[in-house]
Amino acid sequence: MKIYQTVLLAVLMLTSASGPLLAGYYEQGRQFYVYKKYDKAREMFLKAVEKNPHGDAYYFLGEIEKLQGNFDDSAKYFNEATKIKNTTGKFLRNAYWNLIVLAEQKGDYDNVVITCKRMWDHLKDDGARQKIESLINKGLWTNNQDAIDLYKKGIEKKERGSIEEAISLFKDSLGQDSSFLAPKFEIAMAAYKKGRTGEAASYLREITSRIPYYAEAHIALGDIYYQDQSYSSAITHFSKALEFGFISNSTEYILSLKMAESYYNENDYDKSAEKADRAHSLNRKAVKPLILLSAIQIKQQKYDEALKTLQEADRLESDNSLVLFQIGSIYYKQNDWRYLTYFDRLFDTIKENKDECQKYNKTFIILIKGHFEKNNFARLNEIITALPESQVSYDITLLQAKSYFSMKKYDEAIDVFEKLSLKNDDKFMLGQAYARSGRKSQAMEILNSLMYYDNYRQLAEKDPQLSRLLKEIEKQKKTEEEEIRKKEEMRREKEKEINNTTPANGPVDTINSKPDTEVNP
Helix, strand or coil: CHHHHHHHHHHHHHHHHHCCCCCCHHHHHHHHHHCCCHHHHHHHHHHHHHHCCCHHHHHHHHHHHHHCCCHHHHHHHHHHHHHCCCCCHHHHHHHHHHHHHHHHHCCCHHHHHHHHHHHHHHHCCHHHHHHHHHHHHHHHCCCCHHHHHHHHHHHHHHHCCCHHHHHHHHHHHHHHCCCCHHHHHHHHHHHHHCCCHHHHHHHHHHHHHHCCCCHHHHHHHHHHHHHCCCHHHHHHHHHHHHHHCCCCHHHHHHHHHHHHHHHHHCCCHHHHHHHHHHHHHHCCCCCHHHHHHHHHHHHCCCHHHHHHHHHHHHHHCCCCHHHHHHHHHHHHHCCCCCHHHHHHHHHHHHCCCHHHHHHCHHHHHHHHHHHHHCCCHHHHHHHHHHCCHHHCCHHHHHHHHHHHHHCCCHHHHHHHHCCCCCCHHHHHHHHHHHHHCCCHHHHHHHHHHHCCCHHHHHHHHHCHHHHHHHHHHHHHHHHHHHHHHHHHHHHHHHHHHHHHCCCCCCCCCCCCCCCCCCCCC
16 A cells, blocks of 8 residues: 555656646645645645636635645635635535634634625525524623523513513613613614614614624614615615625615615715616516616716616506606607607696696696697697696696687687786787687777787788778777867867957957946936
8 A cells, every 4th residue: 555655646746747647737736635745735726726717726725724824825715716616516615614714713703794695695505694693693692691581571572562561671681781782672673663763773873883794783774874864874884784684685675776876865876876776686677776777867968878767667667657757858858749748648647646746747837838839739728627726827827728719719718818917919819719709899909909019900900800800990990080080170160150259359248338428318
């Protein structure tokens, strides 16, 4: 046997000196490793990974450095083994556990948890989850038995639904040991569910500072900051939860979406888009990530990309008011008449909801004006009639009157016009409506008020109904002027006659005057 081993070692030495004549570098390294020739084994494994990245070679390099007490180098090689796809399963698992042990020996518990998380994501090894849970429990727990007993009684009350009694017992437990984190977590979560976010946050901040890898506490605290619009702090805690926690896809979706919204409100659009993309990848049927992505694209003036994103959302949820509004708004900005289609759909979707209608009031004014410009008068009136009265502005009412006129519904047009204080152009149209509905006196009254403006006179002359009334007005005016002239002439003639019959010295006073001589009877 000794002769065989001696010959084998000689062959290995030969092959290592002259290249891989009989076997590859990795196989040679394994042989040297078996016979504890670690320096030669290291040499062969390094050549193996230099020639072609080899996960198993990295694993054995890690083992060699660990055996020789080079723990930093060992961790480096084990880490490489976990990154390469061709690492054999048992070596891959051992590489992760070696990394965990090495980190724990250094007291680097954050790295222990991160490695466990990576191992779970990669291999779904339940031992990795249990390792993290044990570390968290260790951080939450105490050695004070009295505090533990009160805490357990509190848990029993909580499970029976006696929340207030449970909280009282948890506080009693803290009276025995103020550093006991388990009851603090229970009190925090009870306050969080009751909406007492300030109280909850004070406990959760202490817990996350002492157990930075406690994902559940980070999620709750992040959500409190998110609700308070403290977006930077929310991002910090949600990131910690994703880094350390065993998060389900549904929970990761929620966290990614909230982080995307938080980054958006912090004006970090690139990171917001990254998280929104992640949320979309986790839930392809959800519309919210797409709406957020489109908002980012609109902010960045990438309108074509935003349209594609929104149209995908529209296919998923055809009655989403925000999606319809955003698509319509982009088309409107691009002077594309397709905006009418989407604003119409928006109106039909929310017309029964007064609060929603109020929110899109300006949009409906644009829609009504668009239909007026396109001569879609029936649709225009359908929209106006369905709007709450409080939303029907002067401009909308005026367009309704004009649309009735264009539809030759003159009585309806008059009813609406008469509700408004009109400018001259609109007053002229009202005059036209009066003329066409047989209301001659009202039409003539308006014409009379506009006669002094040459442009309205010219317009009236071109209008068949108004031109006739204009002639009547002019004829009536001439008649009135003739009568005035005649009356003036008569006045002058009468004055002349009076002047001709009066003495030069003026009239005689026949009562007081006396004759020059007195005559006796």
